[in-house]
Structure formats: C-alpha cells, structure tokens
Amino acid sequence: MDEFSKNDIIEILKDDSKNDWLFSLADKIRKDYVGDNVHLRGLIEFSNICKRQCKYCGLRSEDKYIDRYRISKDDIISYAEHAANMGYKTIVLQSGEDEYYNTDLMCEIIKGIKNLGVALTLSIGEKTYDEYKAFKDAGADRYLIRIETTDRNLYKQMHPNMDFDNRVRCLKDLGRLGYEVGTGCLVGLPNQTIESLAEDILFFKEINADMVGIGPFIPHPHTPLKDEQTGSFTLALKVMALTRILLKDINIPATTAMETLNPNGRIIALQSGANVVMPNVTTTEYRAKYEIYPNKICINENPDKCRGCISAKIQSIGRTISTSQGFRVRK
Ligand code: 5AD
Ligand code: FES
Secondary structure (H helix, E strand, O other): OOOOOHHHHHHHHHOHHHHHHHHHHHHHHHHHHHOOEEEEEEEEEEEOOOOOOOOOOOOOOOOOOOOOOEOOHHHHHHHHHHHHHHOOOEEEEEEOOOOOOOHHHHHHHHHHHHOOOOEEEEEOOOOOHHHHHHHHHHOOOEEEOOOEOOOHHHHHHHOOOOOHHHHHHHHHHHHHOOOEEEEEEEEOOOOOOHHHHHHHHHHHHHOOOOEEEEEEOOOOOOOOOOOOOOOOHHHHHHHHHHHHHHHOOOEOEOOHHHHHHOOOHHHHHHOOOOOEEOOEOOOHHHHOOOOOOOOOOOOOOOHHHHHHHHHHHHHHOOOEEOOOOOOOOOO
C-alpha cells in the first residue's frame, strides 16, 4: 500500500478527497519508524547577507530595503551555549551565502560549537568539496541544502546564475563526506507542476536523503515574485506526508513556513508525518531581519519563550521531547 509509483503520487496530489487517509498513513509510518519523540533543533540565523538572487527569497542580494547583519563568532557560540543549556542537542547554523565567513572562520565556529557536546547542522549554501570536507573535519555532522525544485526549467527561472547540476553535486559530495544530508523543496512556486512535485519526492528517495524539509512558497513584497500566489498549505502538507510514506525512517521538520500560513501549522505537520521542529535560538534583535518570506513567526520572541511554547504544544498532542541528538536510525 505504501509503494507508490510516480502516477500514484500524482493522483494523490491532485485529489483532495483522500487527504485524511493520506495524513493518517503518514502519521502511522512516522510512529512506527521514528516514534513519538520530537527532536528540537536550535536554529541560529547568523547572517542575512547573500550573494545570490533567488527570485523568491527576501535575502536576495538585490534587495535594497533589508537591514543586513552578521553575528560575530563569539556571539554565535554564545547563542549555541545558551541553547545547549536549555536542552537543545542539535544546533543548526543557517545564513545567506556570505563569503565573509570564510572556511577558516567557519571551522573556528564549528569547533567552538562542537565543544558544547551538541550535534551540528550547517545550512550555508553551495560550497566546494574541499570546503565541505574542511567543515566535516572540524566536526560538522549534518548539512541542509534544499534542491528547491527538480524541474530544471523552473530551477533556472528561479535561480539566476546558478546551476542545477552543481546543486546536485553539492548533495552528492556531502553524502560522500559522511554528512547526514538534508534537502527539500518549495511548494507552490509560479509555474510549478504537480508532476514536478512528484519528481521532487522521488528525487529525495533516489538520493537517499536523511532529512527533508518542505514548505509552501510565500511571496515576499521586495522580490520579483511579489504578485504571485501564495503556495497551498494543504499541498505542502501532502508533499511532506508522501515524503514520510516513501522515505519512512528519515527526519522531517514541521517547517516555520507551514506555521506562517496556518496558526497551528507545525502541530498539524507533526500529526501528518513530521518529527522535528527547529525553533530560533537567537535574541529578538535579529529575528525580523532574517526575512526570507514575510510574516515569519516568533519574530518578537526570545529563545526561552520559544522552547517553552513549542514544548508545551508538542506535549499537548501526546508526543515527547527527545533527549537524544536525533540522528537518523535506519530501519
Ligand atoms: N517562501 C517560502 N520559503 C522560502 N525559502 C526561501 N524563500 C522563501 C519564500 N519566499 C526557503 C528556501 C530555502 C529555505 C532556507 O527557505 O526553500 O532553502
Ligand atoms: Fe516561538 Fe511559539 S515557538 S513562540
């Protein structure tokens, strides 16, 4: 029943009459393969400076309105330390593609955080094999780099001066270097087809991703896509549920973008296949400035408030907060 072909996936994505069945099946597979524990990953968005021009993203280099910031090495490590003291077992470092943080500086930050005894995930974009190797040697455990879309034409339209094949190369290099590899896609980009979303899910399976993050596209007013339609929460949830059904034992976050479109979005996602949440652990001053898309949640909160808030919600649906580092356990 859960060995879906591409045609099955397309049919399920197109037909909303069986959504309840789909979400329950994904929830059951989540429970059978990864259990009731929810892994909390402490997210540090350490720079909103980016050299790229992704058409959908509010951090794109051409945006003149955004107030740019960089967090210093010492401050990054101290946010990580506070997060570890709060109970986080994984820290995620995310930024725009900002060359100020060169390989040596990144390695110092990685070592400083690894000294805290936590797992470390990087999400800092396309790098060379040698750079990925240096980060791995410095102690990084995991790497997130969404493919965004497997539709080559759409990829080209959305990412000026970027190359789909290089993105795939990054994913392959990361796997070869022994990282846990995370990828994912946007749902609802202009001109994105249901067929290509089915291809995205099959791509996650083909590269044997350890983590997959899926979120709806949310138009940012300062980008070329400002007048496009917002992606569908339900369709994003369905892509996520199908990813759980096909990849079974991987880690899947309930993404912040889901909660931006639905006030209960992360809890709904946790009940439809997700088993991870990534609360922000920086202080309030940076949160609003990391505006990938508008109306991001928690921008006026602090790290302690977010951990308490999401923990209470998770426990209210009968799930538990994991006390492990939450690596993928293959089954
Ligand atoms: N809406 C939703 N998600 C977005 N991302 C970037 N811009 C947007 C947007 N406008 C996602 C991309 C990226 C991740 C960090 O944020 O998928 O990989
Ligand atoms: Fe940040 Fe709820 S998770 S306030």
